Amino acid sequence: MKISTKGRYALRLLLDLAVYSTGDPVCLKDIAKRQQISEKYLEQIISLLNKAGVVRSVRGPQGGYMLNRAPSEYTVGMILRLTEGELVPVSCAGQSGGECGRREGCVSARVWEQLGEAINQVVDNITLADMVKWQQEEEEKNPD
Amino acid sequence: MKISTKGRYALRLLLDLAVYSTGDPVCLKDIAKRQQISEKYLEQIISLLNKAGVVRSVRGPQGGYMLNRAPSEYTVGMILRLTEGELVPVSCAGQSGGECGRREGCVSARVWEQLGEAINQVVDNITLADMVKWQQEEEEKNPD
C-alpha cells in the first residue's frame, strides 16, 4: 500500500517543470540536478509522460521538455494513475467489475470501494497549480 | 498502490470468524473451505493475528480460533496495519518524520499527508461489526 518512487518522482518532475518552465524547454539534466534524482531513471519516467501527452519534448541542443497545458489542468490523480495504474486498492473493486466468484456478496468489496472513493476524492482535487502555490508559500516562509 | 492478498484474506478471515464463532473455536480448515483460500496460507496469516492478540487459539481436536474481542472492537484499519504496515502512502509522510533531505519544503509531502488522512479516515471508521451487518443484509436480499 505504497506509492512507488516512479509516481513520486513523476509528481516532482512535473512540479519542477511547472515552476521552471518560462516558455523555453527545460532539459532533464537540470531537473535531475535540482530534484536529486538519477537522470537516467527520470528519462524513463518522462518518456511515459511524453507518450501520454502530459509533456511535450524538443530534441537537440537547447531542447528539453515543457508542460503541454497549464498546471491547473493536471490533477495529481491523473499523474499518479499514469505511473501507478488504478488507485483503487484492489482489482475487484475497480470498474472492471469483480470476478472473484464468491457469492457472499463480497462484503469486503464495499470497504475497497469506499477506500477508492476517498483516495480519488483527494488526488483528483489537487492540481499542479496548487502545488506550485504551496511551494511559493514555503519559499516566502524560508527565503534562502 | 494495492492492498495485498494477505491483507484482504486477513479481513475475510476475521469476518468469517465473526460470523461463525458461536462460542466454540472455529478451525482453519472450515474457514479455508468457506473462503476458498489455501489453508496453509491462512495458517501463516492467522499466526500473525494470533501473535498480535487479535484472535485466540485452541490447540488439539475441536480446536481452532476465536476472536479475542467483540467484532465492534476491530477496525479495518487495525487489521490492515497488521498485515500491510502503515497505510500512509509513502514513508516520508509518516509520523516518523521525513528524512528526504530536500529543502524545498517537500511540497509533495502535503499530498501524501492528505491522502494518508483520507485513507485512515475510512479504514478506522469501519469495524468488523459493520461488515457482519452488511453481510446479513446481503443474505436477506439474496437468500440461498
Add this chain to the structure above:
DNA sequence: CCAATTCCGACTGTATCTGTCTGAATTGTA
C-alpha cells in the same frame, strides 16, 4: 560537423508477493 539533447530497449540486483512443503507440538476422545 559537433555536441547537447531526447529516445529506445536490454539488462540486473533486490525485494516482495503468494504461496507450498515438511514436520513438530499439543490435546481431546475412544
Add this chain to the structure above:
DNA sequence: TACAATTCAGACAGATACAGTCGGAATTGG
C-alpha cells in the same frame, strides 16, 4: 494409552514488480 485433529514453526521457491543502470541510436541548433 494410542490416535487423529488441530495449531505452530520455519524453510523453500517461483513469479512479479521495483528501482534503477547501461549502451547506444536519432535528432538538431550552432
